Amino acid sequence: MRNRITRWQESERMAIARWSSLRIWLLAATFGGVTIVLAKSVLYPAGDKQVTPFEFPTAIPLAKWQQLENAPLEKTEEKDVAAEMGYRFIQKNIVLDIKMRYINSEQVDVKQLMKKYGGDRSYRNNFPLREQEGVGFYSVWTTPERTYLSACINPQGGSTVTAEQFRKNRNIYDMRPIRIWYWLLGRGELRDWRCLWAVLSIPIEPTSSQEEAQTILLDAWLSWHEWWQPRFPKE
Incomplete structure (x- = not known):
């Protein structure tokens, strides 16, 4: 024993x-x-990583809207803008303008981007954050002439508006073991700081109220985001 x-x-x-x-x-x-x-x-x-060249398509389907035209936006010398394009759609008597910029920056904050490229300054006084389940965050605001909706489409995860939201997304989706391993092997970047920044706007006049204009923009945004999410540019 x-x-x-x-x-x-x-x-x-x-x-x-x-x-x-x-x-x-x-x-x-x-x-x-x-x-x-x-x-x-x-x-x-990391320094200033150059993203893979990307060109916006000339035609994009948007549910309930007919595309009128597309045109490159005014070029900028800023290094964080890799590509840009403007689109115009029509639905009955409402004209929708969409400005797209392919951004590569650690500081992806829509309010700061509007300050840099947006032209109009009225968003400074009223820049509410909203969230759409299954899509992410966006901001919508109104000027005496137009109603705007803006957000950044992320490579993974929901859309974001603030720098904090963007970094949280990146911490969730970038800091994964497989991505870190590929980075250690020199086969990829550790962090993906890219986003597709969208600014949608319509004039106030054809709509009956601010609420109706915001509803129209949100509906267009949901379709726009749905089309772009699986077609986000490759790294």
């Missing part, structure tokens, strides 16, 4: 020793991986 206990105790000690060795190995591997990541970040900073 004593021999059995001794053998059992010896087996238990061996199992504990093996687990301790495995735990030390795992800790060493984790520490080594973290060290490599930090070293690569210091020695090879």
Whole structure:
């Protein structure tokens, strides 16, 4: 009986020793991986990563709307804009303008983008955030002449408006083991800072109220987002 206990105790000690060795190995591997990541970040900073060239399509289907034309937006020298295009649609007597910019920046904040490229400044006083289930966040506001809706379509996850929302999306979808592994192997970027920034607007006059104008814009936005989400530009 004593021999059995001794053998059992010896087996238990061996199992504990093996687990301790495995735990030390795992800790060493984790520490080594973290060290490599930090070293690569210091020695090879991301800098201004150039995205893969992309051209906006000339024609895009939009439910309930007929496309009238498309035209490139006024070119900018800003490095964070990789491509841009303007579209115009009509529904009965309502004309819808959509401005699209392909952005590559760590600071993707719609209010700041409007300040930089939007022209109109009325959004500063009234920039409400709204959320649509299954789509994400957007902002809608009205001026005396037009009603606007704006958001950033993300490569993964819902649409965003604020820099905080954008970074939260990136933390969720970028910091995954497989992506980190590919980055360590030099086969991809660790973070994906791209977005498709959309600004939709219609004039106030043809609609009967501000609420109706916002409803029309939201309906158009949902169709627009649905078309673009699976067609987001490749890295």
